[in-house]
Amino acid sequence: MADIPEDEKPKSKRVFVNCVDSYQAKNIAKYLSQCVVGASLEEAEEEEEDNESVASGFTPPKEGCYEIIATMKDSSLPKPDFVKEVIQYETKEQLYEHMTECDIILYDVTEDPDQIDEAVWAVSELHADLERIEKQKMFILISTVMTWARSKPLDPDDTEIPFTEDDYRRRKPHPNFKEHISAEKTIMKLGKTNKSKLVTYVIAAGLTYGAGEHIFHYLFKAAWHNAPELQCFGNGQNVVPTMHVKDLAGVIQNVADSRPKVRYLVAVDDSKHMLEEVVKCISQNLGSGKVKYISKEEALLSKDIEQADFDMLLVNLRMDAVFIKENMRIKWASETGIVENIGEIIKEYKEIRNLMPLRAFICGPPASGKTTITKQLCEHYKLHHIKAKDVIDEAIENLQKLAARAETEEGEEGEEEAGGQEEAAELLQAIQDSKEEYNGRIGDQHVIRFFRQKLLSKPCQNQGFVLDGFPKTIEQAKELFAGDEEDEGEEEGKSGYNKNIMPSVIVCLEADDDFLKSRIMNLPETVVAGTHNTEEGLLRRLEAYRVISGEDETVLNYFDEMEIHPDKIDITKDTSDNMADTVKKIMRLMGEPRNYGPTEEEKEEMRRLAEEERLKRETEEKQERERHEAEEAAERKRRQEEWTQRLEEVKREEYELLETQSIPLRNYLMKHVMPTLTQGLIDCCKVRPEDSVDYLLYIGHKD
Structure with a gap:
């Protein structure tokens, strides 16, 4: 490939971004740092190729991309990789000097109201300094659609007509966003004086989401944590204008590249979703599927949402980003809104916050400590403990409730619900027949069905799980983890599996029969009574385990065939309490936890335990100090008596x-x-x- 002449290579531009450690500014800056200057002006094919490389995680060549010069609210944080320089300053004059070295000044005032005054000061300083400016500066203010919140309808008889950029002079702000609209007006006014030296833009952004979420994060977090219901403020009938944060970054890229004549832009997607629709969509696709409507007064008591976010979620505003759709080239991440793109948004949310589920399988002979180890792993990683008895009991209980409802609500339920109740009753009868056929045991086909339902449930799909001893045979494993036709492996002769429930960590505990017998013999009678771990029961179970483990095709062979290779751990060498050493080995295989940090309640409990530990340590230190002082005093007394005795002896001699x-x-x-x-x-x-x-x-x- 021939070298590109120096004069034809794209030249990078410096972009100042305030508070780059905040959600919106961070994502916009990261996006721009990967965009070649002028890329949005190129042919559609080339532009699409560039954006695909950004979306897929490939970093474009550094040469010719926007260079990010930024400030940070928290100076103790490390410099982000996508930022070229973080400005350290003590006075506004020092900040302004750095700012004037940039081609584009980008101020986001949507997250921190304190930044409004700084943004107005910055553009005012640039305006006052026009004579010294040699090269044109671009000032972009990222504002919010909340400056339109109280605007009167364009047609009182048709309130569904959306506002567009052309109506910006008619906008009326929410009472809590008057400072935002004042800043918008100032910036628009100062940009009209000398456009060859200073051009200004205001972007009224919808409620942003994506990349780990922002204003809707409280919903995603509650759903991921398996909350029984997601909260919807008010009646949920208000239309919420939204925008994916990456699409907002694409709008800014287009403004920086093309310098459009329109100075006031509305940045919203094509959705006109009501709050209720958004909450229901998140609940159905990530949580329980249930929604709870709460009053405004109840909502304000929530710790998970701030007043400004609450105001934005209750906005009722229809907007249409006409100019953006007709004049800009944007590789949309979510043009049709959050509801239509919920699958990709949830995937993005989990990946960015490292909430991908952890799935493990612990197997081994009877009495090898599978349940003891699994319980500790689940507590540490906050995973779901999947035991055969629990899964079966829960499934049968749910079937019994569903079947019982069929008897008490005859004629009232819909056709679909009635069909489900009838199916539950039939399944219960089939299970009863299976028990009679297999001497009280439930057939594998029913057990595997219950397991698949459990593993595919939202809690297990969100956090993950640890399978405790099941499946036991290769046949059970093949049926349990079997994938749909589209999930089948492409390699010839290799069967596929369901990636959503297949464990990624397989651990087999190993021990000889004498060790296991000795372990059971040393257990207290109260622990053994009523369990399978009696001497007779253990011998029977051990014999059955050795038979299926000694076959040519075992459950471990199945995972080997799927190229998920098991790790074998000899537990006979573990002399630690509660098998702590084995647990640590498995933790190293599983890696770091993939969930949120501790909750406020857990933090409070940790603080309480730390305080108790500190008081205990101080008490022990005090007691040790007093004991040491008492010993020293006793030693001094002994030595004094000994010295006096020796003196008397000397005198006598x-x-x-x-x-x-x-x-x-x-x-x-x-x-x-x-x-x-x-x-x-x-x-x-x-x-x-x-x-x-x-x-x-x-x-x-x-x-």
């Missing part, structure tokens, strides 16, 4: 030594000195000399 050393001297004094001194004193008493001391000395000297 010194006294005894002095006493011993003084004996010769005393003997000498008693023999030679004391007699003379005694006699001298007696004589002194008799004579009574004037100086007794001299007298004694005289006598002593004489002697």
Whole structure:
């Protein structure tokens, strides 16, 4: 392929985007960073090819694409990969200097009302600085259709006539969105002064969704978490103008490329769905299918929705984006709206939020700990624990309820419901016949039917599941995971399977019979009583397991054929409590959890446990400190007593030594000195000399 001359290569442009860590700005910036400048002006075939590459996740060449220069609300977050530079500034003057280096300034004021003043300041500064501007600047304000919320109908006799861009001078805002319309008017006005240096656009966007959802996220989240009902505010009869966030980004790409003469644009899709339709659609395709209508007062008490979002969800507005549809080339992600495209939107929602279901299968011999391990995995990953007994009991209970309703509501139900009730009664009879034929056991065909219904239920399809020991045989596995004709594998000789219920992690626990018998023998009698884990029951089950495991075609062979290779774990080496070591090994195979972080209640519980742990730790540290201080005090007392005792001993030894050393001297004094001194004193008493001391000395000297 010949090299493209430098002067013919597309030149990139710098786009300033505010708060690129917010939902709408992030998705728009990411989209633009993958768009070659001017691509929307090219021939349809080439434009379609480019957009397909973006949609499929392939990154176009960096050369010639829009370069994103952005600010972030949370400066502690890392710079997104699609952003070339994140502006760090302390004053507005510093921000403005960075802004003037960009060709396009894009301000989104739909999510943070505080950004309205900044957007007006930015365009005002550019307008005041027109003399210094050498190259034309484009300023785009992303506003909201809420500035049209109280507009009077175009025809009082026909309220279904939609508003278009041509009617923008007649728009009346919702009371809580007056600042938005004021900003719109200012930006439109300042863009008329000198269009060769500053051109401005206002885009009134519908309620955006897609890419993980935005305003409708509370519905998707509740449905994914298997809420019994989804909440619909009011009666749900209000028409909600919507727009997929990627389609909104496509509109901005077209504006940046073509600089249309129309300065005020309405960006909505072709849908005219009522809120009720949207809620029902999400509930039916992701949740229970049920809807609960709640009053405005009840809605405001919800923690999952803010006042601004509540106002937007209750808007009743019909709009038509005429200019966009007639003049722009957009590779629509959802032109017909959320209801018609719900399948792709749910898929996108799950992929972006990493909510794809985790599916695992734990098998192994009796008493190998399958249920113990599965329970811990389900608690950690928030998955559904699929046990044969639970599945069968639940299915039969539902059939009995349905059949019982047929008897109590005869003549009232519709034809379809009556048919379902009749089918339930027939199935219950077939199950009873199966029990009689198989000595109390239910035939595999019924068990597998119940399992398929359970695995295809919304809860298991949303979060995922862990199969606990079933299927046991290759025949059961083939029937359970069998796919429809369109799901059949393309390779010759290789049967297909239903990808929606096929486990991606297969774990086989392994242990010899002696180990398993020893494990059961060591269990308390209260645990074993009433279960299959008696000595006789275990031996019977072990024998049956070894028979089916020793065959040429086992359940593990089935997964091998499907190229989902099992991992085998020897549990005889696991000496940890509750088989924690084996659980950790399986967790490494399954990877990180794929669900939302902890709920507020769970966070509160975690905080409570952390506080209890902290208090416990502080109490233990205090007790340890007091014990240590007591030991030190006792040691000091012991040493003091020991020192005092040793001092007394030394004094005694010194006294005894002095006493011993003084004996010769005393003997000498008693023999030679004391007699003379005694006699001298007696004589002194008799004579009574004037100086007794001299007298004694005289006598002593004489002697």
